[in-house]
Amino acid sequence: MTTPIRRAMLKGFVRSPDMPSTLTVAEPYLIQxxxxxxxxxxxxIWQELVGRRMPQLRQYxxxxxxxxxxxxxxxxxxxxxxxxxxxxxxxxxxxxxxxVSGFLPPDAFFxxxxxxxxxxxxxxRDRESMEYTPEPDIFHDVLGHVPMHAHxxxxxxxxxxxxxxxxxxxxxxxxxxxxxxxxxxxxFGVIRQHGQIKLYGSGLISSHGESTxxxxxxxxxxxxxxxxxLNQTVNxxxxxxxxYAVESFDQIFEAAKEAEALLCR
Ligand SMILES: [Fe+2]
Numbered sequence: 001m002t003t004p005i006r007r008a009m010l011k012g013f014v015r016s017p018d019m020p021s022t023l024t025v026a027e028p029y030l031i032q033x034x035x036x037x038x039x040x041x042x043x044x045i046w047q048e049l050v051g052r053r054m055p056q057l058r059q060y061x062x063x064x065x066x067x068x069x070x071x072x073x074x075x076x077x078x079x080x081x082x083x084x085x086x087x088x089x090x091x092x093x094x095x096x097x098x099x100v101s102g103f104l105p106p107d108a109f110f111x112x113x114x115x116x117x118x119x120x121x122x123x124x125r126d127r128e129s130m131e132y133t134p135e136p137d138i139f140h141d142v143l144g145h146v147p148m149h150a151h152x153x154x155x156x157x158x159x160x161x162x163x164x165x166x167x168x169x170x171x172x173x174x175x176x177x178x179x180x181x182x183x184x185x186x187x188f189g190v191i192r193q194h195g196q197i198k199l200y201g202s203g204l205i206s207s208h209g210e211s212t213x214x215x216x217x218x219x220x221x222x223x224x225x226x227x228x229x230l231n232q233t234v235n236x237x238x239x240x241x242x243x244y245a246v247e248s249f250d251q252i253f254e255a256a257k258e259a260e261a262l263l264c265r
Contacts, residue, residue: 023111025105025107026104026109029102033081034122035079035082043078043079045124045125049139050074050076051076053143053208057199060211060215061205062193062200063193063198065148065200067147068148069147071088072146072147074142074143074147079124080138080142082097082120085097085142089146089149093151093152093155095158097118097120097142097149098112099121102121102135104119110165111162111166114163115162118141118158120145121135121138121140123137124138131208132209140202143205144205145202153249153253157256161256164178164259164264168263174263174264177230177259177263178230178263180229181226181230184232185246185252187203189204189243189252190214190246191245191246197221197245213239219239221243221245222244222245224247225244226259229244229255230259230262
């Protein structure tokens with residue numbers, strides 16, 4: 001898609017903070033982020049979390065992630081104000097980091113993705129859980145996910161993913177297979193760039209342990225193969241033994257379209 005066409009399309013996407021929500025299923029889960037309520041200790045935890053991740057990310061995150069980090073104005077010294085992030089992100093791709101109260105049921109989650117809104121938690125882990133939290137917090141959601149939403153092809157892929165899942169809500173088996181596509185891209189995606197494996201999945205970006213596991217070459221890195229991905233079972237409680245590397249983000253956009261053709265029958 002050419003840039004002028006994309007820009008024209010985005011004019012309809014960019015939201016103002018006063019714009020009423022068009023979401024129906026997800027509406028009860030929407031909240032406001034009370035940015036002024038974060039304490040100086042919480043900002044200090046954020047700073048420590050980001051400070052610990054950046055040396056590894058500067059070396060091993062993909063270029064698109066690092067560009068997105070700058071484009072959406074993330075800072076190392078304070079918890080992101082989502083309104084500020086969205087003022088920068090909206091004009092780029094039409095995506096919005098929308099504050100939600102916690103885990104969403106699948107239909108609400110997919111409704112938001114299909115509308116280019118990323119469900120974003122606002123709570124931050126405490127010092128006892130610096131490496132891992134069972135539920136996503138703002139560190140995982142914003143540092144891990146949102147920078148990639150500034151990339152036009154990834155942005156289109158994620159919306160396409162949400163639309164397809166929203167169509168197959170009735171089909172448990174198809175939904176499980178789509179969950180694996182999410183796992184091996186959005187959460188644990190890697191890409192080959194200049195002969196090296198680079199990270200773009202949020203589960204890798206936001207975790208020192210998971211990233212180190214990949215950087216040290218422990219998982220088997222397979223070439224991207226949609227059929228294998230859809231059939232690859234996942235154990236969420238262990239380090240990943242197998243990952244799938246794409247050559248470009250066009251590949252995951254095409255995969256989402258192929259998955260739709262395969263599963264929406
Ligand atoms: Fe995530």
